[in-house]
Amino acid sequence: MAEFCLLLLPLLLIFISPIFTANAAAAFTLVNRCQETIWPAIYTNAGTAELSSTGFALPAGASETIPAAASWGGSIWARTHCTNDSNGANFRCLTGDCGTGTAECSGKNRTPPATLAEFQADPTASFKDFYDVSLVDGFNVPILVASLGGGGNCGTTGCPADLNADCPSELKMTGDGGEVLGCRSPCSVFGKAEYCCNGSYSSPDACKPNNYSEIFKKQCPQAYSYAFDDAASTFSCIGSVYTITFCPPPNASQVTSNLPGDARNVIRPGDRLNSSSKLVSEGGNFTLGFFTVPQTNLSYLGIWYTSDEQRKVWVANPDSPIAVVDSQTQLAMDETGNLILSSGRNSIRNVTDQVVTNNNTLALLLDSGNFILMDSGSRNRTIWQSFDHPTDTLLPGSFTLSLERAQDSGQLVIRRRGVIYWTSGPWNNQGFPSLPLLNASFNRFIDKVNLTSADDGVYFTFETLGSSLSMLALSPEGQIVDVANSGLIVSPYQEFCYGYEGDNGCASSALPSCRSSRNTFQSKSGSFFGDNGNYDENSNVSLSDCMEKCWNDCNCNGFTVSSNGTGCITWTQKKEFRLDESGQTVKKYVLAAEKSPKGKCFYNEF
Template sequence: MISGSRDSCFPASAVSTIKVGDRLNSTSQLVSPGGNFTLGFFTIPETKYTYLGIWYTVDDSLSRKVWVANPSTPIISNSSVLMINPDTGKLIIDTGGITLVNISDNQSGPTSNLTATLQDIGDFQLKNEVDNQILWKSFDYPTNVLLPGMKLGSDLRTGTRNWKLTSWLSDKVPDYGAFTMSWEPNGENSQRLLIRQRGQPYWTSGDMNDQTFKFMFVNAPWSEYWYNLSYVYNNEERYFSYHGFNGNTPMWILTSNGQVLDDESSALWSPECVAGSNLPQCRSEDDQFFQRNGDFAPDMTEGSSYDDNSSVSFSDCMVRCWNDCSCLGFITNSNGTGCLRWTGAKSVNNFLVNPQGISVAKHGLIAEERQKDDEKHLLELMDSSNTEKGGRKGSHMMVFSFSAIVTATNDFSDENKLGQGGFGPVYKKY
């Protein structure tokens, strides 16, 4: 429920507004007046981190968030609440009386006349009820999703408003990722969307003509009849927006690998890689990565390197491998971050092996099945007649299953990390 320091009476049905003194906790939610959208706290099971977000109410899986309030500041406490700070007038996430996140940037000062309402279009608005002035709204701070009516572009009147999408770091980490999508017209007669990777141009939609783009709807041709595209180009604002029809939950999602999907998870745009002018000398336009189950033969690689930086995304790892002429393939952690790369000679056709005997392509990327194959092969080397505490004991060493190790180290958490040496990190038992 929504609780507060003052007496507040809420109807039995869902509410869409909080006032000064109200607190939205982890077990309560706001629902827009027409029931289209829901706002509340959600936890990603793989990381156990909690975020405040907005999603379509009909999305029972809660797998697609249209907006996240704290992408870079995950919550680890279930006592966090959403509230309006009575001293500053800002929307905040509070944990035990301490402000964890300032969501809004308004400078209202002490006041009791503010409300925050989830609109039926998916916009979360902070408003002064005295003069009906909107002080802040989530549509001005998009994350990775463009909803109907949202803007991509710039407000020339203020010079500070710039609306753009930023991808998640991975499908399981909402932190800011490698890709952005913005509206960057090249003069009045050249209106276009541009995707950048770490600030560098990655892909363009081409100029917008007759309410469509040259490279749009190639993979989802039926989507052309779902959207009404428009743009504004004047001395005050320059932005792109769209409206949906014939679709129940329209949304454009900029994914962590630089694709743009619509509400049916069909690719509106599927950029493959950077322009040919950015190719390293050792690569050709015919070169590409293929995802395969398997591994590199130990005696056919020159080494490997591992970066466990949690801000490194899958696409970052791919770029590192692509730009390294000696890189044979790569893999990321289970949450889609970090980077493990194998290096060797340029010709790698025989450098990949597969337990099932399936042939692999020139440039390889290992799937997550590798850890299962490694475990199977290690266990086959051991005497399986003796088992002890989840492991199998041979004549000289004991091999534990991967699942047993994950449990023992609390999923390789930093709290259980003792240190790191030349062979990698060392963990204590959880």
């Protein structure tokens, strides 16, 4: 069972960024690095919707991005040596032609030889994509497929070598001038069952690699060289976008194809990120670096939205703050491939502690906000990710949000100091019963939620509408809120759970003798006339601790936290509370006799 937590540090909210599913992120970017125009072609498998285009011209150096549904499956290839009449009825290509007479293939398949990039969505609806590069139908141009921003066993695959230069003479497809246009498959040339893997050779046990497939495999070890070459040639990824590069550099590798030229989002063995340096994800969405909490002057290593440094999404050292940050403070990757946070000769903590058997480890900050440790020598296998490690220490008064098993399904659980505070109810294939707002038609920011199964666990994910940005966070009161969208309260209770029975998911507990289900605390700007309050300056006391203290004290009429966010102030005298209509007075939580209408969802401006 995979679990993610949202931890409240003193004066610091730890946010979780949306985990985009393949529905939200599925797209193919086609890049032409060839010296001449190519005509990419797209064939859609039966049972899935066609993409917006099935064929077009792509000039040298150009790129084109095509969106796709999460369930899309099919193949993409390049057509070469085509006529210029792409708008008429006489369009024809010497390799990869689909026979329609136009640039659009319109459901027609390829004519070999053609190097294929193949994709297929998992039929179990877990949003996993399977993909490969195939030479089974021969070769015409080099191809490299790179997955970006996904999870699971993602990797870069392809055939960056030019097989036309080393194609056996009997397989060569040549033009009128004798130039090699493509390298045909032995099946298409000889038609024998042992090459085509059909007839009596239609099983993996019967159809083995042949002398021609071994030539292909030597040049392009990641690509399919014959029909049953799937053991080492199929890759899978969850929630990724894909870049398909035609004619990549001959020495293109798994790692370099995924990294920007200045490597600003990667840490390699021996690299050091000092206190003045930062990592920025490739698309610029997120930044990783050191930051200081002003009220405490304590520093942390964390990730935040590049556009808003106040919105932190992850902290590496929540229980080990750095008292003094100087030029010796750094995040480094040691010789074992693990990330170590240190200051001078003093190690602050191991950010990762993985068993790595080679020196191919890279740390990469993705555009999803996920900071991953990747084994670049094993299909870019992810061996650690920040999404799975938000913290390993529960601080006083803190809340955690986790996905836990319930009634053969899963439910979201908020715990306060390890004790259940609120539950969403078990997933029912449409949503969580106590989170109606996530699926409500009036939510303008979040389209839907999903419970997604993957090889390494079960994940709660959500999708955003269009280009909107949503960021779910756990507030000091223990609410789930979308702080990127005007503080939309997602959990169906206002500010606190009180322990009485209800349909909002709050856990039940024994009520103090002086409290009833008609009592709540309401946030108001004003002051208790003639009562200066009782101060508890314990820095380990959080807002939720103050609420519990006042709730259980029959003389308590209101509370708040001190100006630095820790410590507690309570008012216990029977004094009049006077509202400040200007709203300039520090807000206090004042005991009210009436609770809000049952089942109401609240929309507050933060």
